[in-house]
Amino acid sequence: MAKTLPKVDVVTVGVGWTGGILAAELAKDGMKVVGLERGKERSTEDYLHGHDELRYALRYELMQDTSKETITFRNNRKQRALPMRQLGSFLLGENLGGAGVHWNGQTYRFFPYDFEIKSMTEKKYGKGKIKDGYFVQDWGITYDELEPYYDQFEKACGISGEENPMAGKRSNPYPTPPMKSTRSLDKFAEATKELGYKPYRIPSANLSEPYKNQYGLQINACQYCAFCERFGCEYGAKSDPVISVIPAAQESGNYEIRYHSNVTEVIYDGSKVTGVKYVDVQSGEEFIQPAEVVALTSYVMNNVKFLLMSDIGQKYDPKSGQGVVGRSYCYQILPGATGFYEEEQFNTFMGAGALGTSINDYYGDNFDHSELDFIHGGVISITQTGKRPIANNPTPPDTPRWGKEFKSNSIKYYTRTLTIGSQGASLPYKENFLDLDPTYKDAYGLPLLRMTYNFTDQDKKLQKYITQKTAEISEKMGASKTVPNPELTDYSIVPYQTTHNTGGAIMGADPNSSVVNSYLQHWNAENLFVVGASAFAHNGGVNPTDTVGALAYRAAEGIKKYRKNGGSLV
Amino acid sequence: MSEQEKYSRRDFLKKSGYAAGGVVGGGLLASFITMQVMEDDPKTKNQSDGGSDDQFNDAFMFFTNRDDFRVLASSCERVFPEDENGPGAIKLGVPFFIDHQLAGPWGNNTKEYMQGPFYKGEPTQGYQSRMNRGEIFRMGIKKLKEKSQSDYQKSFQELSTEEQDKILTAFENDEVKMTGTTSAEFFELMRAATIEGVYADPMYSGNRNMEGWKMKQFPGAQMSYIGKIESDKFVDIEPQSLHSMLNK
Numbered sequence: 001m002a003k004t005l006p007k008v009d010v011v012t013v014g015v016g017w018t019g020g021i022l023a024a025e026l027a028k029d030g031m032k033v034v035g036l037e038r039g040k041e042r043s044t045e046d047y048l049h050g051h052d053e054l055r056y057a058l059r060y061e062l063m064q065d066t067s068k069e070t071i072t073f074r075n076n077r078k079q080r081a082l083p084m085r086q087l088g089s090f091l092l093g094e095n096l097g098g099a100g101v102h103w104n105g106q107t108y109r110f111f112p113y114d115f116e117i118k119s120m121t122e123k124k125y126g127k128g129k130i131k132d133g134y135f136v137q138d139w140g141i142t143y144d145e146l147e148p149y150y151d152q153f154e155k156a157c158g159i160s161g162e163e164n165p166m167a168g169k170r171s172n173p174y175p176t177p178p179m180k181s182t183r184s185l186d187k188f189a190e191a192t193k194e195l196g197y198k199p200y201r202i203p204s205a206n207l208s209e210p211y212k213n214q215y216g217l218q219i220n221a222c223q224y225c226a227f228c229e230r231f232g233c234e235y236g237a238k239s240d241p242v243i244s245v246i247p248a249a250q251e252s253g254n255y256e257i258r259y260h261s262n263v264t265e266v267i268y269d270g271s272k273v274t275g276v277k278y279v280d281v282q283s284g285e286e287f288i289q290p291a292e293v294v295a296l297t298s299y300v301m302n303n304v305k306f307l308l309m310s311d312i313g314q315k316y317d318p319k320s321g322q323g324v325v326g327r328s329y330c331y332q333i334l335p336g337a338t339g340f341y342e343e344e345q346f347n348t349f350m351g352a353g354a355l356g357t358s359i360n361d362y363y364g365d366n367f368d369h370s371e372l373d374f375i376h377g378g379v380i381s382i383t384q385t386g387k388r389p390i391a392n393n394p395t396p397p398d399t400p401r402w403g404k405e406f407k408s409n410s411i412k413y414y415t416r417t418l419t420i421g422s423q424g425a426s427l428p429y430k431e432n433f434l435d436l437d438p439t440y441k442d443a444y445g446l447p448l449l450r451m452t453y454n455f456t457d458q459d460k461k462l463q464k465y466i467t468q469k470t471a472e473i474s475e476k477m478g479a480s481k482t483v484p485n486p487e488l489t490d491y492s493i494v495p496y497q498t499t500h501n502t503g504g505a506i507m508g509a510d511p512n513s514s515v516v517n518s519y520l521q522h523w524n525a526e527n528l529f530v531v532g533a534s535a536f537a538h539n540g541g542v543n544p545t546d547t548v549g550a551l552a553y554r555a556a557e558g559i560k561k562y563r564k565n566g567g568s569l570v
Numbered sequence: 571m572s573e574q575e576k577y578s579r580r581d582f583l584k585k586s587g588y589a590a591g592g593v594v595g596g597g598l599l600a601s602f603i604t605m606q607v608m609e610d611d612p613k614t615k616n617q618s619d620g621g622s623d624d625q626f627n628d629a630f631m632f633f634t635n636r637d638d639f640r641v642l643a644s645s646c647e648r649v650f651p652e653d654e655n656g657p658g659a660i661k662l663g664v665p666f667f668i669d670h671q672l673a674g675p676w677g678n679n680t681k682e683y684m685q686g687p688f689y690k691g692e693p694t695q696g697y698q699s700r701m702n703r704g705e706i707f708r709m710g711i712k713k714l715k716e717k718s719q720s721d722y723q724k725s726f727q728e729l730s731t732e733e734q735d736k737i738l739t740a741f742e743n744d745e746v747k748m749t750g751t752t753s754a755e756f757f758e759l760m761r762a763a764t765i766e767g768v769y770a771d772p773m774y775s776g777n778r779n780m781e782g783w784k785m786k787q788f789p790g791a792q793m794s795y796i797g798k799i800e801s802d803k804f805v806d807i808e809p810q811s812l813h814s815m816l817n818k
């Protein structure tokens with residue numbers, strides 16, 4: 001029998017970026033907050049001896065233990081979904097700080113176009129432009145409405161950046177100036193300027209200078225140590241939940257984190273939630289934690305899994321197209337081109353997770369789509385994140401994959417390739433969704449989440465178009481040879497792509513086509529907030545976490561309002 | 571987004587097969603190099619970080635007999651051969667790296683979801699074997715031995731490098747029948763583990779004396795590049811391992 005604990009104001013399921021932000025904002029406001037985190041405690045001191053590619057980047061030291069829980073995957077409904085037995089395509093977070101600890105820190109806002117994509121597309125190109133089967137819809141919030149929350153998140157992180165001439169209006173400049181530039185970034189800036197584009201430095205959570213945030217917390221200056229993406233920062237220089245928000249919650253005296261606490265159920269009485277059930281994974285004991293407000297902050301996968309397991313809201317049925325929970329799962333595509341340089345060697349092994357330069361000339365509707373049979377676009381960038389030698393063995397296309405020629409070429413080109421990359425926006429499609437797997441179970445006997453996903457026609461066309469643009473930039477930069485990324489075929493769960501999974505519990509203005517409102521309050525349970533990229537109505541063409549953070553600040557405000565007045569916030 | 575290896579297996583397989591023309595030494599017995607290291611010749615013993623002769627780590631944690639280990643060693647050397655750039659897999663200690671990895675969590679799939687039911691699955695669904703990596707290596711090595719005997723009536727180590735490459739290519743192209751796994755799956759694991767052993771921190775027993783890093787001009791576990799990041803020129807830096815960081 002599960003032991004019932006004293007009721008608290010707010011319980012968050014997971015303590016990553018979203019759980020940390022809610023805790024800081026609500027505990028400071030006087031609410032009793034409990035954070036249930038399935039993993040262990042960790043902090044900056046744990047990363048001092050962490051410059052180990054094998055352990056962290058390839059054996060996934062900091063990430064989800066898939067022996068306990070994973071997802072199942074298939075490309076389409078006709079296939080049998082099978083477990084993702086090891087991490088690959090995306091790297092799910094676990095332990096204090098979640099994936100926020102081992103992120104890169106590229107902290108872009110989405111663009112005004114993203115939030116009103118349907119209205120803007122139809123207004124400009126007519127109703128037929130959005131093809132059948134794509135659930136493209138407005139988000140129920142505009143960029144201008146979300147702007148103050150972006151500002152809050154960027155101040156919490158101390159983001160280093162500069163004005164992007166093509167972005168939405170900012171109420172304040174970036175808290176800190178952009179990071180240092182490098183030879184390869186300069187080459188990209190020159191080439192894109194010559195092509196008539198408008199380069200700007202990637203907004204970065206690796207800080208250019210020491211900074212104190214609104215909670216009085218100190219974030220240090222980045223040392224460009226190059227062990228950033230997939231690593232924790234040993235300098236406390238990469239903003240993450242553990243240094244930038246969680247201590248603020250702890251200082252309030254109103255916050256408790258319980259580690260090794262795996263939540264197994266959100267308890268729902270048909271109109272409200274009453275709390276959550278969890279298991280202490282070390283002792284095996286079960287507990288019920290009652291709460292006035294439950295916040296799902298467990299990342300896209302588990303946010304959706306909890307809703308499906310507790311039957312909160314109507315499940316999406318791909319046959320009828322009815323229902324919303326699990327619908328609109330999106331990802332991203334990676335157009336790009338690699339330049340091989342015979343004459344020049346670059347310091348590719350140095351870098352930082354968010355060190356780079358970008359253009360937005362092919363983002364959203366910044367270019368005319370009248371003659372194109374896709375919508376949206378993606379950011380185009382060069383990054384210098386620190387290439388490590390096991391994972392980076394670039395070779396010209398006709399090189400064998402092993403043996404003498406492979407050895408020579410992979411050694412030679414390790415410091416002689418520069419990649420121009422993009423993140424292509426991803427639109428919801430009727431056949432791409434999340435539901436519960438009928439066969440496979442996690443370590444607690446609960447069904448695994450099942451992902452049915454493949455690249456769409458829209459993805460394939462966008463990939464081809466943007467790839468061409470990246471190849472042109474690479475040539476302009478003077479590469480001896482430019483090799484464009486291949487055309488898209490089927491999505492594979494195997495190679496790493498991005499941890500930019502979105503959707504499944506999307507926000508919107510209408511309960512019939514969304515799961516949560518613009519405060520991320522569930523339409524069918526007013527004291528349940530579902531916080532994270534699960535709320536994205538589609539995925540934009542830049543990294544998601546600035547938008548995730550902004551929505552978390554908005555949800556925090558929503559919870560404060562709800563605790564005062566109750567009821568639906570919209 | 572880290573730069574992934576761009577040129578997929580499929581691109582490679584599209585070509586009509588691996589031309590052995592680039593192989594050094596033509597018919598040189600691959601076992602020549604293998605033997606040298608295996609037979610405890612003090613001259614070719616791998617130098618440890620401190621130049622010590624006592625490589626206590628050079629012993630079996632996973633393997634149980636020398637013959638299996640030599641087959642693995644010869645295969646790794648074909649993936650990453652010694653050449654004018656520098657040492658190959660064997661001199662770099664890669665076979666011991668793999669032995670130790672197979673004995674630990676990686677070889678035992680402790681972080682992998684290993685619950686059934688097991689089905690073959692599509693390539694896009696990834697690893698679906700009920701066998702762990704250690705078991706896959708065992709079976710793969712057994713098959714390598716069998717195929718050398720049936721194709722050439724010799725042991726794998728006794729074959730010429732060209733013959734070894736032919737056999738490995740057959741594994742890579744999934745032409746060798748295996749149960750519970752596939753020859754391509756074994757080959758990919760072996761290839762990946764070899765590259766890991768070449769470039770992982772030397773504490774894992776490969777990348778001896780940081781020679782893997784030196785070839786690639788990768789400086790290892792540096793603490794900071796803040797003074798060099800803006801340099802217009804390529805900066806060649808002496809590598810440093812985690813061991814030296816701990817001793818600072």
Ligand SMILES: Cc1cc2nc3c(=O)[nH]c(=O)nc-3n(C[C@H](O)[C@H](O)[C@H](O)COP(=O)(O)OP(=O)(O)OC[C@H]3O[C@@H](n4cnc5c(N)ncnc54)[C@H](O)[C@@H]3O)c2cc1C
Pocket residue numbers: 013014015016017018019036037038039090091092093094095096097098099100101102103104105106107108229230261262263264297298299300302353354499500531532533543544545546548
């Ligand atoms: C390698 C990598 C690089 C990235 N780089 C960038 C980048 O440059 N820019 C960007 O915008 N984004 C990036 N991201 C994405 C970013 O990390 C995520 O968007 C962000 O961390 C999401 O925050 P979250 O709070 O939703 O989830 P998380 O940070 O993942 O936190 C979720 C937490 O919930 C816990 N949890 C889950 N289920 C349970 C349960 N049942 N019970 C208890 N606890 C549970 C988990 O253990 C985890 O700690 C990157 C991600 C990765 C992996």
Ligand code: SF4
Pocket residue numbers: 205206207221222223224225226227228229231232233234235236237238351352353
């Ligand atoms: S690159 Fe900078 S922010 Fe990233 S881990 Fe190193 S010091 Fe920290």
